[in-house]
Amino acid sequence: MKSDEYIKPMKIVLRAIFGCVVALMVSQTSIGAAEYDYIDISNPFLRKIPLAVPWFKNISGNQDLEAQSVKLPDLLSDTLEFTGYFKMLDRQAFLMDPKNPDILATHINFRNWTAIGAELLITGGILVKDGLMETELRLFDTIKGKLIIGKRYKGGTDDTLRMIRRFCGEVMLHLTGHRGVFDSKIAFLSSLSGKKEIYISDFDGHNSKQFTRHEDITLFPAWSSDGKWMAYTSYAKGQPGLYIRNLTKNRVATLDKQGIQITPAWVPGKFELAATLSFSGDQEIYLLTGGGKIIKRLTNSRGIDVEPTWSPAGKQMAFVSKRSGTPQIYIKDMTSGRIRRLTFQGRYNTQPDWSPKGDKIVYSAMDTGRIDIYTIEVDGGNRVKLTENQGDNEAPSWSPDGSLIVFNSTREGRSKIYIMTAFGTDQRRLISMPGEQTNPKWSPSVISN
Amino acid sequence: MTLKMTVKNNHRAPHSTDSASLVTLNGRGNENRLIMIAFTASLICHCIFFSVLLYAQTLKPKRRHAPIVMNVSLVSLPEYSGPSKQVSKPSVSGKKKVSKKAVTIKKKPASKPAVAPKTVKKKVSLKKKTYKSEKVKKSTLQKLEKKIETTTSDRIAKAIDEIKAKVDKEKERAPSRESEAQITESKQLGEDGETVGGKLAEIVDIYRVEVAYKVQHNWAFPEQLADGRTDLQTLLVFKVMPNGEIKDLFFTDRSGNSHFDESAFRAVMKSNPVDPHPRSVSEPYVQMGLRFTPEGIQ
Numbered sequence: 001m002k003s004d005e006y007i008k009p010m011k012i013v014l015r016a017i018f019g020c021v022v023a024l025m026v027s028q029t030s031i032g033a034a035e036y037d038y039i040d041i042s043n044p045f046l047r048k049i050p051l052a053v054p055w056f057k058n059i060s061g062n063q064d065l066e067a068q069s070v071k072l073p074d075l076l077s078d079t080l081e082f083t084g085y086f087k088m089l090d091r092q093a094f095l096m097d098p099k100n101p102d103i104l105a106t107h108i109n110f111r112n113w114t115a116i117g118a119e120l121l122i123t124g125g126i127l128v129k130d131g132l133m134e135t136e137l138r139l140f141d142t143i144k145g146k147l148i149i150g151k152r153y154k155g156g157t158d159d160t161l162r163m164i165r166r167f168c169g170e171v172m173l174h175l176t177g178h179r180g181v182f183d184s185k186i187a188f189l190s191s192l193s194g195k196k197e198i199y200i201s202d203f204d205g206h207n208s209k210q211f212t213r214h215e216d217i218t219l220f221p222a223w224s225s226d227g228k229w230m231a232y233t234s235y236a237k238g239q240p241g242l243y244i245r246n247l248t249k250n251r252v253a254t255l256d257k258q259g260i261q262i263t264p265a266w267v268p269g270k271f272e273l274a275a276t277l278s279f280s281g282d283q284e285i286y287l288l289t290g291g292g293k294i295i296k297r298l299t300n301s302r303g304i305d306v307e308p309t310w311s312p313a314g315k316q317m318a319f320v321s322k323r324s325g326t327p328q329i330y331i332k333d334m335t336s337g338r339i340r341r342l343t344f345q346g347r348y349n350t351q352p353d354w355s356p357k358g359d360k361i362v363y364s365a366m367d368t369g370r371i372d373i374y375t376i377e378v379d380g381g382n383r384v385k386l387t388e389n390q391g392d393n394e395a396p397s398w399s400p401d402g403s404l405i406v407f408n409s410t411r412e413g414r415s416k417i418y419i420m421t422a423f424g425t426d427q428r429r430l431i432s433m434p435g436e437q438t439n440p441k442w443s444p445s446v447i448s449n
Numbered sequence: 450m451t452l453k454m455t456v457k458n459n460h461r462a463p464h465s466t467d468s469a470s471l472v473t474l475n476g477r478g479n480e481n482r483l484i485m486i487a488f489t490a491s492l493i494c495h496c497i498f499f500s501v502l503l504y505a506q507t508l509k510p511k512r513r514h515a516p517i518v519m520n521v522s523l524v525s526l527p528e529y530s531g532p533s534k535q536v537s538k539p540s541v542s543g544k545k546k547v548s549k550k551a552v553t554i555k556k557k558p559a560s561k562p563a564v565a566p567k568t569v570k571k572k573v574s575l576k577k578k579t580y581k582s583e584k585v586k587k588s589t590l591q592k593l594e595k596k597i598e599t600t601t602s603d604r605i606a607k608a609i610d611e612i613k614a615k616v617d618k619e620k621e622r623a624p625s626r627e628s629e630a631q632i633t634e635s636k637q638l639g640e641d642g643e644t645v646g647g648k649l650a651e652i653v654d655i656y657r658v659e660v661a662y663k664v665q666h667n668w669a670f671p672e673q674l675a676d677g678r679t680d681l682q683t684l685l686v687f688k689v690m691p692n693g694e695i696k697d698l699f700f701t702d703r704s705g706n707s708h709f710d711e712s713a714f715r716a717v718m719k720s721n722p723v724d725p726h727p728r729s730v731s732e733p734y735v736q737m738g739l740r741f742t743p744e745g746i747q
Binding site: 036037038039040041042043044045046047048049050084085087114117119143175176357359360382403421422423425 | 657658661664665666667668669670671672673674676677684686701708712713714715716718719736737738739740741742743744745
């Protein structure tokens, strides 16, 4: 018995010691897990990805391609720089022979590119084969020394622009998950011919062409989601009437109703559109077929209801209403029919455009006598002013990837078309054209170049 | 220690066996009991010894390391100017000395130039009455000579003062180097005084901030890729070898935005190699942890 009495306390002591040792070891491991001292870095020094695009290699050695080997990389650089995602590195800083660029991963010394700060590298090679031009384009990760994208395009010499834009789309797809804006166009109003007519240009403002020839005031261009139709308002018949026009075929539909017919907006994925009609006496928004037939009335309130814009899924519609006394933006849920007010700040909030990403609405608002562009989240939070102290800025429209916004501004005197990133940075003029340009609308990314 | 303890226990064992022998008359039982007691005693001692060792290990780095999270505003951080601040003060005092000397030098000619205007005044009067061109020439020559003297003496004085300032700077630097050397020596000798440890920790922390600054300088991230989110957070950990080489880079936490994570990773990779360790740091590597957030974008 006594031995048991002796052993028992020993066991207790042993257990206690074992427990202490285990506890110490656990505390040791926990200290090991949290031993790193983290220094906060919250502000990237560069807001764009440094990209190097050396001259293309003339693979076939054809003298006619020498000019292309310089022109095409410039075109590629300009196209990618337009997106606002990239900082193009100066070719004079490149540590390579500009006339004999290495275009394959096996030959490229990636340290030469990381040394000048490049994170991405695009190499190109061009040759003529069987009368067709072949362009090899490769995107490399210089940090990892890896090929990301490699494409070979064949076509006529006139197709080089398409080849370059197609590859730029691949680059953007890799970077953002979206092909970018390279397959899109911009419609806008211009007084170039003396009357306000609709013009259509490439996404970068080049290659502008007149679309309407009503020789009267034309307003509110609106692209269908397949990019094949455009709805707009024209005063050609005296009153502002709605026109639904095919872009390639000579097909036009009009609406047989009295009163004004303004601010059309196509329903995403459908051959239907919403527009404001006043045949009932009050300006209300109606849902119409692409053929110009009324499907149903969408708003019903005293005071004007105008400028509808659809959520990407087409389940909600934002619009401007004066039901509270001042023009404010409201959102209607199409399933429940419930309407809620989105904007509460300021007395003049108009021209909403729903982001293709679905999270934000861009609009113009008058504040302290000036009209500026704002974004607001769909739930009404995080209102951000994108333009300031630069004339009046109006009619914002999202790019199809939601990364850019096109708008018109009087910052240089007469109203001109400008673009900026979705965060208000990189504001620059897009279209150089005599006369006044207003009301730009960015098309979806479905139009082939 | 452990051996002594076991011997003591062995001595105690016979006393305890008296009571135990009543129950277990077998001699083997006594032996087993003795072995067990000796074993437990030695085990206890071992446990205490190792636990003390473990505890001591945890204490060591705690003294040296900075707080777990250091909020460093890297935007407003100027380039490392630790020594320059120290240097700037003496240079100011040096300048003061210069001015004093310059004043003393100027004072001597100042008395004569003070006469010079009088001669000029006389010259005006002489023009009408007795114009002595030679005197005027002499006085102007004297003036010029004095001017040259003062200017040259000023320059020389300035040069001397500059040299003095340089010497002062070197003198000031020298003790700091000595202190650095002392730190390394003391470290090598195993002296781990609080002040030395504190200085070392400071030096390592400054070095860490320098590395972080370089990484931040190489961090490229377009705001569009953040999708307007400011709550992203990526934690990266790596080692900086004495030659500045970055090794063992890995994520301890990812933001969920692959573009953001990738940009942080690239920033560190682009910074490789960073500056070598400061001379006073004799660690095999400096452990770095960086927390990337897009808060500064908007």
